[in-house]
Amino acid sequence: QVRLVESGGDLVQTGGSLRLSCAASGSIARIYLMGWYRQAPGKQRDLVASIAGDRPYYVDGVKGRFTISKTDRKNALYLQMNNLQPEDTAVYYCYAKTVLPEREYWGQGTQVTVSS
DSSP states (O other), rough: OEEEEEOOEEETTOOOOOEEEEEEEEGGGGGEEEEEEEEEETEEEEEEEEEETTEEEEEEETTTTEEEEEOTTTSEEEEOOOOOOGGGGGEEEEEEEETTTTTTOOOOEEEEEEOO
């Protein structure tokens, strides 16, 4: 089992910055992929960024603005978000995938609101 707890969500103005954190505990040695998803009101949950090993991946809408990082022990995941826009408003979820067995885990989410 893996437990994920997000923090860092807040209300910011357009152009502002936030850093989201995700604390992971439990069977973290089995994690091989971690990421951030977001879900805006009335929309599906979509991938924002992920990282496997040292290889980050970003969706097009956040490239150059967001940076994903993690600790070597995989006990923490971060998302630095710069130049935030109103369309970034959503609940942000931390995600982890493990091997042996292969399972997916989600945090409870943290709200990010960007005012125009």
